Amino acid sequence: MGVMDQVELPKPIKYVFNWGRKYSLWCFNFGLACCAIEFIAASTSRHDFIRHGVIPFAHGPRQADLLVVSGTLTDKMAPAVKRLYEEMPEPKYVISFGSCSNCGGPYWDSYSVTKGVDQVIPVDVYVPGCPPRPEALLDGIIALQDRIQHESLKERMAGRRLDPITLGADAPLALEG
Amino acid sequence: MTEVLARRDEALSADEIAALLRDRFAEGIVDAAVEFETFTVTVTTPVWADVARMCRDESALAFDMFDCLFGVDAREEGFDVVAVIYSTSTGNRLALRARCDGGRDAPSCPSITDVYRGADWMERETWDMFGIDFPGHPGLEPRLLTVENFEGFPLRKDFHLTARVAKPWPGVKEPVELDEDGNVIERVTGIGDAPGPYDLDKALAEQAKAVNAPVGAVTEDASADDDASEADDASDDAEGTETDDATVEPADSDGPSAQEKAEARRREQAEARRRKAEERAASEEPDGDGEGDA
Numbered sequence: 001m002g003v004m005d006q007v008e009l010p011k012p013i014k015y016v017f018n019w020g021r022k023y024s025l026w027c028f029n030f031g032l033a034c035c036a037i038e039f040i041a042a043s044t045s046r047h048d049f050i051r052h053g054v055i056p057f058a059h060g061p062r063q064a065d066l067l068v069v070s071g072t073l074t075d076k077m078a079p080a081v082k083r084l085y086e087e088m089p090e091p092k093y094v095i096s097f098g099s100c101s102n103c104g105g106p107y108w109d110s111y112s113v114t115k116g117v118d119q120v121i122p123v124d125v126y127v128p129g130c131p132p133r134p135e136a137l138l139d140g141i142i143a144l145q146d147r148i149q150h151e152s153l154k155e156r157m158a159g160r161r162l163d164p165i166t167l168g169a170d171a172p173l174a175l176e177g
Numbered sequence: 178m179t180e181v182l183a184r185r186d187e188a189l190s191a192d193e194i195a196a197l198l199r200d201r202f203a204e205g206i207v208d209a210a211v212e213f214e215t216f217t218v219t220v221t222t223p224v225w226a227d228v229a230r231m232c233r234d235e236s237a238l239a240f241d242m243f244d245c246l247f248g249v250d251a252r253e254e255g256f257d258v259v260a261v262i263y264s265t266s267t268g269n270r271l272a273l274r275a276r277c278d279g280g281r282d283a284p285s286c287p288s289i290t291d292v293y294r295g296a297d298w299m300e301r302e303t304w305d306m307f308g309i310d311f312p313g314h315p316g317l318e319p320r321l322l323t324v325e326n327f328e329g330f331p332l333r334k335d336f337h338l339t340a341r342v343a344k345p346w347p348g349v350k351e352p353v354e355l356d357e358d359g360n361v362i363e364r365v366t367g368i369g370d371a372p373g374p375y376d377l378d379k380a381l382a383e384q385a386k387a388v389n390a391p392v393g394a395v396t397e398d399a400s401a402d403d404d405a406s407e408a409d410d411a412s413d414d415a416e417g418t419e420t421d422d423a424t425v426e427p428a429d430s431d432g433p434s435a436q437e438k439a440e441a442r443r444r445e446q447a448e449a450r451r452r453k454a455e456e457r458a459a460s461e462e463p464d465g466d467g468e469g470d471a
Binding site for chain 1: 331336338340
């Protein structure tokens, strides 16, 4: 990244730079269970997150900016997630999609399931649900893009991360008929 | 093995299969009965592999397809191994069952990988989950399904879930209750005889009813506080809308609590919904899809 992780960029340049970054998130889908189907639904024509600038099915982790862990992460699979995450170039972002990857979900007392992907890699956005609807993933993506727009790349490259966003944590989902 | 494919009419009955096996193995066959809708032959471990081989090679039996193999925890009596095999020509299905040697401490059962090659990973899985050794297997290690340094055998009845030790079951009901001997207590629960999901549903329904109070009732309350001239408007839908909007604004300006705000928003949404419905009714257009969900 050259000089960008050494000095704080001037504000206009930072704005343009972050604007460009947030609308070209190459997405690496780590589909592990049924949530992956919702992820795929979010990528297809009805919901179509490409209109938000998320480009699905990156060729590999080395070409990806965004890792979406969707599904049940087992202890057996955890080293693979960690390894692929480490192969991704900085700056990289992680969305934890669904209850299983957030905290183990319904398998919280299983002998084989990791209690949340955040035990292995740092997470930027948690999307709750079992499974969450595709709209929830769009919400998560927009929350992440908002964060990218306002973040300092220098801080990010120095490894100083902001606290993760949990969708629906401050305002509980409304009970609507 | 060289028979024509379909010969369903030549399929042997369960008794004939049992007789054929008893003829050959005599004492080796412990029991033959239909269990769980599958004809199950219980054998001793010394003849386990030979029975499987005969089932495969005997032309009258011709169990040419290996279906699955798994363990069963028989508590203090040790472990069982069950193999299910199938005949593609006669359509028969057969379960072979054997009580392992070595009790609970070192259960072992001869491998049938040289009879059915497909048993390889099934036996590894059974080793992973129950710790049953299969002498003659090409290699049970490393662990197939769990992490390689996993301790214990998770499908044994005496395996403790560490998460359960650290944190008690958070649900309103314990899914399985055990008596002092560790046996599952069978219990038929009726609706509403324990604080369970049904009561939660009722409580949630009450809550939802309180939150989403009928619009008419709200309007009536509000107009009672207002001028008496507007009191009769409560019955009128269109006028009622006006009254309702008017009452929302003063509540906002008074420095409303979050709850009041939420209430106002909810009322606004209900109004919008109703207005939309009215418009639709007025235009008399046949509704498309999706619109009605708004």
